[in-house]
Structure formats: C-alpha cells, structure tokens
Amino acid sequence: MLSWEYPPRIVGGIARHVYGLSRGLAKLGVDVSVFTCEFPGAPREEKLDGVRIFRVDSYKAPTPNLATWDLMMNQSMEEFAAEILSSNSGDPVLLHAHEWLVAKAAIGLKHTLRLPMMATIHATEAGRRYVLHDDNERMIDQIEYWLTFEAWRIICCSRYMTRQVSAQFSLPADKTITIPNGVDVSDFVGTFNKRNFRREFASPAEKIVLFVGRLVYEKGAGVLLEAIPRVLQKVNCKVIIGSEGYMKEELLAKAKRLGIDQHVVFTGYIDETTLRRLYRVADACAFPSLYEPFGIVALEAMAAKAPVVVSDVGGFSEIVNDGVNGVKAIPNDAESLAASIIRVLDDPAYAENLRANAAKIVQDQYSWNQIAVLTKIIYEEVLEAYLKGSWRMPQRRSWHATGT
C-alpha cells in the first residue's frame, strides 16, 4: 500500500483508514507492506500487528508548494519501493494506492515492475472545491483522473463517492466498487472518570454537543454555530469544536457575533485519547457537512455510543438511517440542524435508542475485519486477472540490485 500518511503521521482520514485496513488484511494472512512518509520519532522500518511499514524521507529538497513537494516525495517513495519490491521472493504483488498524493509512485511502479495496481479514491478535488479555481486544483483533478485511468480497480468508500468518481472520470461501471470505511470498536472501550473528564469542558448543567472535523467550509461548522442560538432557547448546552482549520478565526468571530461565545469551546487539535473520551461523554455529535465523501467521524461517534446528528449528504446519508441510528438534518439549514439537535438532547429515551442501534450497526457492518474481507476479495480478483495475462516482468530479468 502507498499512502502519504500513516500513524503516527495523521493529516486527515486516510491514515486511520490505511491503518485499520492494513491491520485487518494482515489478520487475514495478507502480507502487507505500507510505504509512507517519515514522521519525527517513528522508525524508518518496523513491523506492527503483522504490517511492514517503510517510511520514506519526504523532505529531500525544498519545494514551493504542496503539489511540487508531493511529486518530489513520490520520486523518493517510488525509488525506495522499487528497491524493496525488486527483492521480492516471487510471490505475486499488488499495488494499492490511496489518493492522488501517491499516484506518480504507484503508476511508475506499475509500469517499471509490471505489477497490477488499484486505488482507493477517498475524495476528489472537484468535490472538495466545488469549482476548480486555479491551475493547482486543475492539476490535482487531472492526476486523480490519471490514477483512475491507470488502476485496474477503483475503491470508493460510499455509493455517493462511487457515483461521483465514475461520472467525473468517465469510468466504466465494472471498474469501481464501493467498500465502506471501518472503525475499531475496541478503541472506544475502557474506563475513565467520566464526571471529572466532562467537567474539563462543560458544567454538569450543560449538555455537550461535539463537532469533530477540519475547520474548513465544507465541514459546516459555521452552520452549527448558526443553529446554537435556537438550541439554547430549549436546552442549555456547550458546543465543543475539535481540531483546526483555515476558518478558525472566522468561526471565533461568528460565535461572538451570535452571542454564543460563552457556549462554544474551540479546543484546537485533539489527541486520540481525548477525542475518544469526548465522543463517550458527548450528549450529541453534530456533523453538518456540506460535502462528505464518507464521514468516518459519524462511525467513530456511533462506535462510542454517542447519538449523531448529520446533514443528509454524501456518505452520511448512507451511514445514518434517520431516527434509527442517528438523526438527519437538511444540509446547510441551521433551523433543521437545531431541530435535530434539540430532538436528541431533549429526549433521553430517544437518544438512548439511537445509541444502542448505532453500536450494533457499527459492529455488524463497519468492523475492519469485515472491510478487510471485502477488500481481499477484490485483491484476489485483480491478481487472478493479472496472472492469467502475460503482462509481467520476464523471468530473465533478475530483480537484483546491490545496495550501498
């Protein structure tokens, strides 16, 4: 697998996805190697839970922007992976790329080692930006197309994303498949003093509404703030806004302007342990995204048995069954969002029912074991097709090189 992020380097949702999937596949007996970027303090090579991890030096040269950095990083990743894969004993190898950020390395390795390559598209540039504004965004969009063109199969994490990717890049129907994200329920167990922990964020009289997500336009934190004055008319609550993003200052000003700044806490980045505990003490988790390819935060909240309120978009629409394992709100509609949050906060029995159903659905449908089983089936299909053909490295090429 190739991924620009893997724990402890966590930039967005891809790191958790690749982590969960790689461990799940290793448990099924798949020999998984992950090529990723280095992280301070993390070893360059290690084997954890059956997964071999290779971390590449990604800052060998100064670069002026993300796209240039990324392609230079891909050069290092491709070189390094070629050395490792060239010493392969002969077992069939399949490349699995996650996102455009590793497209160059994956496509280069595919052709120079003649290996089958497949990709997971977690989100698209056009989806993130709504409109491609400049050459940087247009280039990323075209690299996404290139990756989908070169890959044997494309995995998307929701039916919504599968439709979007298929339409945008004109992919044949049999090239794409939907396999959802997973979540590890065991991450959300264990004891801690909930009362004391809760007091760090809210008074006993306040209900906790938790928002987790980058503070960027498409995650909808602004819509949540607009909903809170209505919620406060019915229920006393404290809104906890986790993580960071370019909109933070704007959101701080907005909370003040709405007169709710005493009811909103901006925590900045939250470590994993604190985040998992916050999920478990939250009275509601609100995710009012305007664009959401999948929505891993909803799964995490459900695994932690927190009632979720989501906007009816993208992956959220597929994860949440309204009134069964969560509540849906009209996207970009503060009034609808407020009504849904009040419904959860104001009716403990209703909230309890949501918690119980959500936990069961997560266990049954979104465990990493289940996701790994589905992914392994696709791996086997691709490898079978590959091995039937003659497009591969000839035997006369001994994959040997001397390292210094």
Added chain:
Amino acid sequence: MEALAKALVTASHAVDVITFHESITGTERRKEGFQVHRIGNIIRTHVNIVTWAMILNTEFERVATDIMLASEGEQVVHASEWLCVPAAVQLKRTLTVPFVLSLHSLESNRSSGGPLSGAITYLERLGCTEASQVFLRDNNMAGTVKGTYGILEDALIVVPSFRLDAEKFVRRYEIAAASPTTYGSRVESH
C-alpha cells in the same frame, strides 16, 4: 542527441530516443537507423516545470521499460539533463541497468536561487550520484560537480562543448555497462 544517435548507429549500436512531443505521434523509424519515441504529458495543467517534468518522467519510465524488455543485449540508459533523471534512476532500480548522464549546464549557473532551484538541484545531484558516468561540457562544470556534489573524478567526463565523439561516448557506455549497478555509490566519502 540527434547527432549522437546518428553517430552511434554508424558505430553499429542500436539506439532508441524517447522524447517529448505535444501530440503523441507514435514511434518514428528514422532513415539514419534509430528510432524516436515521442511521448506526451498526460497531465495537461501544471503549476511549474518541476511538476511537468516529474509527471513526464513516469511516461518515460513506461515507454523505456517496454522498449528495454523487448530488446536483447547490454543496455545503457543515457539521460540528458535533470529533466530525465527520475526515470533513469527508476529504470536503474527496476531493470538493473546503468545510466549515464549528460549535463549541458548546472542549475547553480542558470538560476539565482528561485523557488524551484532546490528541487532542480536535488535532481541534478541525484543524477550525478546515481549515474555511472557523467558527461559535462567543460572543466568548470566538472570542478563544480566534483566540489559541490562530491562525485568521484573517474565518473566525470568532460566533452568540450559536447563536440561529438561517438567513440568516446561508446567507451564510457561500456565502462558503465561493466560496472556493478550500485545505488548512490559515485560519491566521495567525507
């Protein structure tokens, strides 16, 4: 490169040239006896010359792999400038073929330290480090490459003004082909 290709064919060597063209024209068999493979850049929009070159190199890799796997005998990759270094390094890794590098000028002489200079200099250094032989235009360049990049002197060949001497190139190809393919070995230890 065209004159070199002609001279090499005259000296009975098989030559395939892979180069860029705005529209893909396929393989051209030149009457002089070598083949030219023109490739396009699959990504049409770029933010700078480095992103353009990096993507183009993946296409270089694909076409070169196909050509080399279909060919017999000793093979050497000859990369011209930093623009072709990524593909040459990758082909060395995957096909265990040596490569030689021609540098007509150096980034440190061309640029006054623009935002892309660091990346271009890195690729230039990578090429010098990984190449079995480095062809340079004059002694000043050789001095800079040796002093700045720490490249061993026996890997540097000065071809004044790149005046064509096919025999000289062929001798160096043979030296490169006979050398073990090692990674990053052409560097003096400090």
